[in-house]
Amino acid sequence: MEIDEIDIKILRMLIKDARTNLRAIAKDCSLSANAIHKRVNRLKAAGVITGTILFINPELFGLKHSATVGINLEPSEEPKVANLIRKYAYLIHIDRSLGKYDICAFIIAKNMKQIEMLKENIRKHTGVRRIAINFWSKTYFNYRNIGLKPERVEPHGQSRSKHRKRIKEKR
């Protein structure tokens, strides 16, 4: 499928607020709400839009500390260390990375004790050479900086459900 200027406009408005009224988008694009609805569904089916995220203030829900964890370690220890992080804090995301750290994780913890335990236990783990924790204080979101331009979405970008359907058909 092709992503055109109208799709980009839709994406921009939904990135800004996932609850944007489709009628408001329609008015902005001089199209019918139905046409926008179809386009949103098409973007979902092509796997461009994968879902929604609701950002909250985690501190108000008993999750006091957000932090980035960078670790240098033996590659074979990665899964074990990921599990170790999960044991002590809430792991939002972990990635193998190129550069300063070998793996990079985002965590949220209830209290400092959890983070201390996490740090101690990872430090002690075999194959870990270094661990660095950075606490987030103030966060700024700048979605408008993202460069969206007309794009061709490759055929392998079909939605999972379609893919599953195809596999079923093959059987």
Place this chain on the structure above:
Amino acid sequence: MDKVDLNIVKELKKSAEMPFLKIAKQLGVSPKTIQTRYKKMKEKGIIHHSTISIDISKIGYQGKAYLMITNAPNQDPNLTINALNQMQDVFLVAETLGEFDVLAITLVRDVESFAKLVQDVKALPSVSQINFVIVTDKSFPVDKSYDRLPLKLPKP
């Protein structure tokens, strides 16, 4: 904040685009209640914002990078933040405490544009050092597991 607020947040975390009418039915309260409470929670900063998640590989990006920046002494640290807030493809900037001072998350289109970004950050007078890692993660803005955080009401 009470139980109803918490349940609204939980429903919106499943799907931020869910109509208030549907949430109201789910929770057995009026749609008006949901609307008022949602508005209040946004005003109070309990809910920050909602956004759609996107597979960045479908919109021309190869991955993401985390820039880890140390501010120069005797310089206004806000200069770094303000400059980063304006830079192309940098969608999240966080002031941090620890090994470095600022974390910026950027989408990476290609090596050239990323190299230029790093050069631009290095050129800021308020920046003394920049490190980075590149990841092949394709989720924007964050992984959906963020929405599965175990939320609890604060003790009164």
